[in-house]
Amino acid sequence: MRYMEISKLQRLLDLLRQQGELHSPVLGDDGVTRFELLPPGKLPDLAAIRTQLPPKKYLLHPQETILTYQADAGYRVPLATVPAMILFGLHPCDLAGISYLDRIFLGDEPDQLYLSRRAALTLIGVSCTPDEFCSCRLYPSPLEAWYDLFFQQSVDGIAVSIGSPRGAELMKILDDVMEERELLLPEDTRCFFGRKIPLPPESELDQGLPEWQVLAGHCIGCGACSVCCPTCSCFDVLEFGGLDGSSAERLRRWDNCLFRSHAEVAGGMSFQKDRAQRFRYRYRHKYRGFGQVKGVPGCTGCGRCRAFCPAGLDLRALAGKLEGDAS
């Protein structure tokens, strides 16, 4: 098994930097850990359990231009060349989150912007130890998580697995810092990938269950749970005309199913009128899926929504039953 001593981490990062823009979890001066450019000399925050925003921000920008319009040329996709980028330090749940987004935005007719960014990304996973907010152990994600390389942390170093041809190529370049070791790896978090779990029963969506009203009663509707969720990808679309009167830009930006406007149609009529109903919408999406992800539970267990909800809510208020089912 290929293995790297932890003392060689700086050297590894320098080698990675030669292959593209290197981003990883970085502890900021404000005490918040976020995925961002890793400046030379700085070490990634590999101890952090979760970044506030998941890596979806690299694939779907919080707000971005999806089309431009010119009177003489019509609508165009504003494709730019995307420089190669390496995301280093993705936990298994975040890898699973990216795989989930791939299902939605790639497939038969890939979203051009998503595709161009995804193709430029190299994904390097790192193992972690779940905390009290994580639910990957109780509720393992059945998503197949794709990665190029996966780094399993051990006492004095890192054991590397290769997950793709791109990963294999990259390993050749990293060979300098690697050595061969006979290793018996502890059960790592990847063991959850690919495991099938039953879908939660439809009865949990019963409107009559009091848990829904309790959740709805405490929620302040801030939307943080969707913003920080690695698999929430609802977007709104807006268009703005240019001052010249002959050009326009169409934007998409992150939207949120807990907002009242999410299901509103002309005349203020809404299909998700009360908050408990909107909670069920989110729950159904996360645990049962719809569209391309129908039947694919979309919670990767990253724990962000629980960790960051200002009201301390847990969408899995019915989790006792859920966890019973999963075992």
Added chain:
Amino acid sequence: MKAGLPTSATITSVRKLTSDTTLFALRCDDPAAAGAPLPAVASFLPGQFLELSLPGIGEVPISYCGIPSSDGTIELCIRHVGHVTIPLQNAKPGDAVGLRGPFGLGFPLKSYENQDLLLIAGGLGMAPLRSLLLALLVERGQWGELTLLYGAREPGALLFLDELLYMSQSSDIRIYLAVDRRGSCLEGIPHCRAALLPALLDQVMLQPERTHAALCGPPIVYTPLVERLNQLGLADERIHLSLERRMKCGQGRCGHCAVGTYLCCTDGPVFNYAMLKGIEGALV
């Protein structure tokens, strides 16, 4: 096909139908050469919809209102209600728009063969049902009895009244009209009563084992209509409804249009009632 990218099209004609509703005809700017297949967006089934872009303003989902035509003309019937649709009130022939589609699943014409068909439209729901009606009349021999029940707020709000009255003179179809409020000209309209839409069902005799119903109207009419159809013996699978949802992409991505675990834009907008039954918020 690039379903995410609007193709340029031009408005070719504008016809005011009522004070707040207009029928537009449009054609793609990139016309296929003679004999070549129609542009994707001009080749569709009744019940499907497209996304219409008004450059600089925005995009809205709109049902096809006509049937595919050999010159690629697309008809859309639009009610002017908001941010995008109100500016369309001033649109005139020659104006540029964008179109993408077709999206969704339309009415299941295959299963309608040799069946009696009952079309029920409320208000603007006449737009997609006109597409279905025209398609059914083109191949009149394929189906059994054709009946249309159509209700609107008031006589002046009945869309396509001239066309419908013309059709009703032939033996191809029976048409019954209703208005909620009795207006001055009601007496002048044949086959029209002051009644709510479900009441029109009392006028029809249907053979439930060989009838399919196709419904499109405001959400509030669906529950009473379905109840009444069930009472008349029509099975849930034989009742097709076209649902409206907020839609931002048409491609199953923006997450706005879910009905249970179905997406209205890709699994609908036409659903049979057996699929919807029991789903919270499906009909209202």
